[in-house]
Amino acid sequence: MTQVPALPPSEGREPGEVFSSGFTLFADMLLVGLLTAVTCLPVVTAPAAFAAASATLRRAVEDQAPVDTGTYARHLRARLTRGSLAGGLAVPLLACVLLVDSALARTTLPGADLMAPALALLTLGSAVLALRATALPPPHALSPREALARSLADLRGTLLLAGAVVLAALLAWSIPVLIPLLPGPLVFAATAVDLRHAGEGEDPAGDGGTRN
Template sequence: MRVLVPQSREPGELFGPRFTLFADMLAVGLAAAVASLPLVTAPVALAAACTVLRRAVSEDRPATLGQYVAELRAHGLVRSLLAGAAVLAAAALLVLDLLLTRAGLPGARPMSGALAVLAAGGLVVALRTAADPDVARSWRPALHRAAARSAADPSGCAWVTAAVVLCLAFVWMQPLLAPLLPGPLAFAVTAVELRRTPEGPCPAPPPPDEG
């Protein structure tokens, strides 16, 4: 399995690379929380966090605020607003449907269950779309790739769902942690995607010694 964090420590370094990555994750999460304040920018804020953390892991370099701002700009203002508006509209429609099922209509209970499953699946696909490495170029192809990956990788969907549940539990237990949680969530989704990255072919063994 792919090792996400290097094990070496530089001379004179007080903390290991795991602690550095943890600090970067929290800092990126705080930046994503600030960028998500208008709500319509939340999808792009999370996508930028995923990209910065992916590069921090794959290229073994610290994440910086400048990198995060550059990723936000790479998405473009119009595409960012359209993506955010689409996500908010889908969420509002789902909430409206859930409210209608509580109005005592026939078949309300099975419909509520179906909507809950649909909401969970949509959230997982949306998060995996945000973690797509090429999401800044276009959201639509990234969404199609995320849907295909989700269908082919149910265990990854389960891990993403578990990450969301843990984040909600942390918010319920300690609401003050909410501004930091976009970082761990983005890192969890990115780790799920990175675990499916091909390692590349192994080198061929040397020929046997005939002498």
């Protein structure tokens, strides 16, 4: 009787492990997204919540550390500062400005036709810049200046984040029940873009770029 040779374990999966490491990362992303959505309920805690989520995912990727509520809570406590709470106040203020401007855009005032696309670009740019800031590692965490610098230096990553924001907005509009899960993919995208940008900025030769 011919024996069927045993197949080797698939890449990224340990012997006896049911799910691959990619599925584990996906589950971690969903867990972090739910924790972030709950933490964002007071609104002013949104910057710290997203920054804690990015730090948690970054540690999971770099150090192979497990993702749990305790890890997220520790990162959250470290980022709940006066600065982050002050930045959180900008969220409702920006929302009020956008609501007022969108109402004016529907009137017959001069330039009203240009107001709608300008508001859309302003909202998209603000969201991308905010995601960049929350994905920054210490000592640049939640730094708008550093986020702007990286956004300009890494236009490809900025466009990828803009696409992620647009897709999240479409999902929130078409399937509102997914809204609590959307912070996870957004944080994952921002963290991945920042890690890629940091990796591209490293000198492969390790000699600071000097050549003989």
